[in-house]
Amino acid sequence: VILGLDIGGANTKAASSDGRFTYSAYLPLWRGVDLEGMLGDIRQRAGAVDAIGVTITGELADCYASKNEGIGHITAAVKRIFPEAVFYGSDGRFHPYGDDHRLLSAANWSASARHIGTIHKNILFIDVGSTTSDVIPVVDSVPEAGLTDFERLSRGELVYAGALRTNVAALLRTVTLGDRTVRTSSELFAITADVNLLLGHIGGEDYTCDAPDGGGKGLDGAARRLARVVCCDLEELPMDDVMEVARQAYRRQVDDLKEGIGLVAGRYGLGRAIVCGSGDFIAVDALREIGMPFSKVAGVFGERVSRVFPAYAVARLLSIKE
Amino acid sequence: VILGLDIGGANTKAASSDGRFTYSAYLPLWRGVDLEGMLGDIRQRAGAVDAIGVTITGELADCYASKNEGIGHITAAVKRIFPEAVFYGSDGRFHPYGDDHRLLSAANWSASARHIGTIHKNILFIDVGSTTSDVIPVVDSVPEAGLTDFERLSRGELVYAGALRTNVAALLRTVTLGDRTVRTSSELFAITADVNLLLGHIGGEDYTCDAPDGGGKGLDGAARRLARVVCCDLEELPMDDVMEVARQAYRRQVDDLKEGIGLVAGRYGLGRAIVCGSGDFIAVDALREIGMPFSKVAGVFGERVSRVFPAYAVARLLSIKE
Numbered sequence: 001v002i003l004g005l006d007i008g009g010a011n012t013k014a015a016s017s018d019g020r021f022t023y024s025a026y027l028p029l030w031r032g033v034d035l036e037g038m039l040g041d042i043r044q045r046a047g048a049v050d051a052i053g054v055t056i057t058g059e060l061a062d063c064y065a066s067k068n069e070g071i072g073h074i075t076a077a078v079k080r081i082f083p084e085a086v087f088y089g090s091d092g093r094f095h096p097y098g099d100d101h102r103l104l105s106a107a108n109w110s111a112s113a114r115h116i117g118t119i120h121k122n123i124l125f126i127d128v129g130s131t132t133s134d135v136i137p138v139v140d141s142v143p144e145a146g147l148t149d150f151e152r153l154s155r156g157e158l159v160y161a162g163a164l165r166t167n168v169a170a171l172l173r174t175v176t177l178g179d180r181t182v183r184t185s186s187e188l189f190a191i192t193a194d195v196n197l198l199l200g201h202i203g204g205e206d207y208t209c210d211a212p213d214g215g216g217k218g219l220d221g222a223a224r225r226l227a228r229v230v231c232c233d234l235e236e237l238p239m240d241d242v243m244e245v246a247r248q249a250y251r252r253q254v255d256d257l258k259e260g261i262g263l264v265a266g267r268y269g270l271g272r273a274i275v276c277g278s279g280d281f282i283a284v285d286a287l288r289e290i291g292m293p294f295s296k297v298a299g300v301f302g303e304r305v306s307r308v309f310p311a312y313a314v315a316r317l318l319s320i321k322e
Numbered sequence: 323v324i325l326g327l328d329i330g331g332a333n334t335k336a337a338s339s340d341g342r343f344t345y346s347a348y349l350p351l352w353r354g355v356d357l358e359g360m361l362g363d364i365r366q367r368a369g370a371v372d373a374i375g376v377t378i379t380g381e382l383a384d385c386y387a388s389k390n391e392g393i394g395h396i397t398a399a400v401k402r403i404f405p406e407a408v409f410y411g412s413d414g415r416f417h418p419y420g421d422d423h424r425l426l427s428a429a430n431w432s433a434s435a436r437h438i439g440t441i442h443k444n445i446l447f448i449d450v451g452s453t454t455s456d457v458i459p460v461v462d463s464v465p466e467a468g469l470t471d472f473e474r475l476s477r478g479e480l481v482y483a484g485a486l487r488t489n490v491a492a493l494l495r496t497v498t499l500g501d502r503t504v505r506t507s508s509e510l511f512a513i514t515a516d517v518n519l520l521l522g523h524i525g526g527e528d529y530t531c532d533a534p535d536g537g538g539k540g541l542d543g544a545a546r547r548l549a550r551v552v553c554c555d556l557e558e559l560p561m562d563d564v565m566e567v568a569r570q571a572y573r574r575q576v577d578d579l580k581e582g583i584g585l586v587a588g589r590y591g592l593g594r595a596i597v598c599g600s601g602d603f604i605a606v607d608a609l610r611e612i613g614m615p616f617s618k619v620a621g622v623f624g625e626r627v628s629r630v631f632p633a634y635a636v637a638r639l640l641s642i643k644e
Contacts, residue, residue, distance in 0.1 A: 030535070062511060062535035065546060066555040106553075131509075149553035153505045160507040160553070170491040170508035182476040183578075186483050186492035188510055189384060213352070213384035224387060231428075231471035231482070233388040256505075 003046050004315030005054040005085075006108050006308065007035075007074055009061035010131050010165060010209065013308035014042045017315035021046055022304045026208045029061040035074070039081040052085045053094060053318035054078055055108035055310050059101070060149065071101035088314050090147045094321065106149050108310035109134040113143035115313035116274060118320075124261065124270045124292075127309060128279030130164035130209060135260045137268040144268065156263030159256050163202065163279025164193040164209050168229050168245070171252045175230060177241050182230050188212050190229050190245075192253065194222035198246045201281055250282075257286040265292065276306040325374040326637030327364070327407075328430050328630065329357075329396055331383035332453050332487060332531065335630035336364045339637035343368055344626045348452075348530045351383040357396070361403040374407045375416060375640035376400055377430035377632050381423070382471065393423035410636050412469045416643065428471050430632035431456040435465035437635035438596060440642075446583065446592045446614075449631060450601030452486035452531060457582045459590040466590060478585030481578050485524065485601025486515040486531050490551050490567070493574045497552060499563050504552050510534050512551050512567075514575065516544035520568045523603055572604075579608040587614065598631040 002017040009030065014023040023042055027033050043049070059070030075098025078085050086094040089103035090110045098104060113125045113136040125136040125143075135157050137144045145157040152158035161171065168190040175182050191212055196202045198219060207217040213228075215221045220234075226245045227237040234242070265271070275283040276297035287294045298306035305312045324339040331352065336345040345364055349355050365371070381392030397420025400407050408416040411425035412432045420426060435447045435458040447458040447465075457479050459466045467479040474480035483493065490512040496503050513534055518524040520541060529539040535550075537543045542556075548567045549559040556564070587593070597605040598619030609616045620628035627634045 060550065060553055062509075062537075062547070062550060065537070066557060068555075068557070148558065150504065150558060153507075153553055154499075154502045158505070158553075160505060160509075166508045167489065167491065167510070169489065170495070170506075173492070173495075177476075180476045182472065183480070183482060184475075184492075186488045187384075188489070215384075215387070225384070228382065228384060231382055231475060231480075233390075235388060235390070236470065236472060 001047065001049050002315050002319040003049045003052040004311040004313065004318065005039075005042070005052065005078070006311040006314065007054065007056050007058050007078070008108070008129075008131070009058040011129070012038055012042075013311040014046065015305065015308045015312035015315055016046065017312070017319040019301060019305045019312060022308045022312070024308050028210075029058045030063045032063060035077045036081055039077060043081055049082070049084075051318055052082045053088055053314040054085050055088045055111045055314050056104055057106050057108050059105050067105050068101045071098050071104050074098070075104070086318070088317065094318065108314075109136050109145065110143050111314040111317055112136070112276070112310045113138050113145070115316050117141035117143065120272075120274065122268075122270060122272075124265050124273040126261070126273055126275045126283040128257070128275070128277040128282050129162050130278060131160075131162040131166065133159040133161060133257055133260070133279070133282070135159065135257070135264045137264050137270055139268050139270075155267075156260035159260045161253050161256060162192065163196055163277075163282060164191065164207070166192040166253070168192070168195065168226065168249045171249045172229070172245070175245050175248055177230075177244055184229050185231055187228075190222075190225035192249065193217075194225045195246045195249045197222045198226065198243065199250055206278065253282060254286050254289070257282060258290055261286055261290060261292070276309040278307045280306065323369065323371050324637050324641040325368050325371045326633040326635065326640065327361075327374060327376040327400070328633040328636065329376065329378050329380050329400070330430070330451075330453070331380040333451070334360055334364075335633040336368065337627065337630045337634035337637055338368065339634070339641040341623060341627045341634060344630045344634070346630050350532075351380045352385045354385060357399045358403055361399060365403055371404070371406075373640055374404045375410055375636040376407050377410045377433045377636050378426055379428050379430050381427050389427050390423040393420050393426050396420070397426070408640070410639065416640060430636075431458050431467065432465050433636040433639055434458070434598070434632045435460050435467070437638050439463035439465065442594075442596065444590075444592060446587050446595040448583070448595055448597045448605040450579070450597070450599040450604050451484050452600060453482075453484040453488070455481040455483060455579055455582070455601070455604070457481065457579070457586045459586050459592055461590050461592075477589075478582035481582045483575050483578060484514065485518055485599075485604060486513065486529070488514040488575070490514070490517065490548065490571045493571045494551070494567070497567050497570050499552075499566055506551050507553055509550075512544075512547035514571065515539075516547045517568045517571045519544045520548065520565065521572055528600065575604060576608050576611070579604060580612055583608055583612060583614070598628040600629045602628065
């Protein structure tokens with residue numbers, strides 16, 4: 001068995017190269033959680049492992065003073081549980097050690113897009129996760145995106161909003177309700193998980209991150225949190241207006257993603273896309289509105305693999321190399 | 323001695339009606355902190371108290387499912403420590419019980435503006451605190467603002483951004499660095515305390531809230547947090563660019579406040595302002611740019627009173643009534 005691991009700031013994912021084993025857990029690194037314990041659990045669940053490839057994005061978590069410190073901490077934890085692990089770099093190669101932190105930082109999209117490049121020569125690869133959206137141009141089978149998060153943020157290749165964890169206040173500075181423009185609160189009162197739950201895009205079992213108020217993850221809790229975005233409780237704000245806050249937050253997120261897609265597709269003349277991730281429905285809405293044809297990783301590899309695609313991709317890339 | 327208390331979601335403040343006693347502490351209610359313990363501490367520090375007036379805004383904290391629950395919890399805690407306490411309502415009256423939660427919600431600006439109304443007949447009263455900015459029209463000595471936070475958000479009378487706690491991601495969706503437009507991360511990576519510390523608007527002793535990463539509150543920590551807003555560490559982002567992120571966040575906050583001031587002043591034909599709060603420097607910058615003459619509460623009542631003005635105002639209002 002060849003195993004792939006994708007260690008993000010909020011989620012850790014794993015998959016085997018045959019796609020039979022997949023695993024995803026909410027593991028917020030900035031809370032000082034037990035990464036080694038989680039990796040030990042994955043080792044047990046996966047059974048005998050012949051090789052293991054790892055991608056890392058969790059070095060940006062603000063428990064680390066620098067990316068160097070983050071990569072050092074994460075690679076050391078991996079090595080203690082999986083001494084045989086190799087780390088995927090944005091140069092498209094595997095590295096046995098974690099010493100070149102620039103190469104190993106934020107490389108998960110690179111693994112995904114390189115694997116997509118083995119199937120599609122020229123395509124726009126879009127991965128919408130819980131926290132961020134990657135919009136990666138695959139040109140002549142090679143990912144052509146900027147090599148740092150900063151580069152990608154400035155090129156439309158990283159839209160830092162996802163299907164679950166994004167603060168609604170970072171999407172909406174005002175909401176229009178009837179004929180009124182209402183400023184929003186700048187607190188972390190509601191997130192896109194609340195938006196997507198209320199709009200029926202996800203089910204309760206998909207709300208895998210914490211609720212901002214630590215409260216219930218049902219429709220009632222989501223509505224209460226969205227009302228707070230305009231400083232209301234559910235006694236004050238009619239449900240129609242709560243839904244309107246949700247619709248406008250979703251609208252903004254789709255528009256932001258459309259802007260990224262337009263920039264990146266235009267830059268490389270790409271006319272087709274392939275989408276994956278737990279938030280692929282957002283990419284689907286954006287692409288339908290743009291009128292760009294697309295396929296879904298979930299349609300090709302199944303829903304489970306789509307949700308942990310970088311982990312699956314790094315396992316596939318390693319299995320080809322081995 | 324007549325005491326005033328202002329219980330917000332993030333800070334609890336107290337002052338005596340003669341201004342000799344002032345007290346302010348960061349007490350984030352949503353963390354399940356010991357409000358009663360804090361009130362007991364204030365009771366001890368203040369010495370013998372003849373009467374006590376209370377304003378409340380902490381009912382919006384997301385540890386409470388509704389404002390009713392918040393007001394109920396806070397008034398009960400107050401009554402256990404100060405059985406003689408009375409609560410200031412947005413109707414301008416004192417109430418012995420916490421049963422009418424709508425009347426007691428978000429009434430601190432009302433106390434401040436009513437006290438200002440005893441000195442100035444027609445004036446714009448602006449209080450910029452750690453978290454929010456109140457822009458209250460005082461017309462014929464009466465505060466004319468909307469009675470709920472929602473009303474005020476839609477009328478420019480509440481701009482939900484302050485000098486310390488505001489998420490930079492809620493101010494800036496993009497940053498311009500050189501000739502590049504860079505999207506920001508939607509995480510809670512940096513706050514206005516970081517912005518104002520780096521720009522020299524506040525000193526380290528004023529950084530009274532938590533740092534988002536739990537890290538140091540010096541210039542180095544602030545710079546590191548602001549770099550993270552564009553997914554960088556300090557190895558990647560030059561200090562000039564870090565400062566540029568700070569300047570653009572501050573610029574946005576001043577512009578938002580100017581918009582609120584313009585709306586409210588225009589609505590009532592007000593041509594003068596009086597400013598208070600720990601973030602009064604933001605209001606001063608906004609008013610200078612608009613060209614509206616103003617005075618500072620700190621100049622009249624002293625810096626300490628300016629920072630706890632709602633507490634002082636409710637003590638003054640109660641002393642007049644007694």
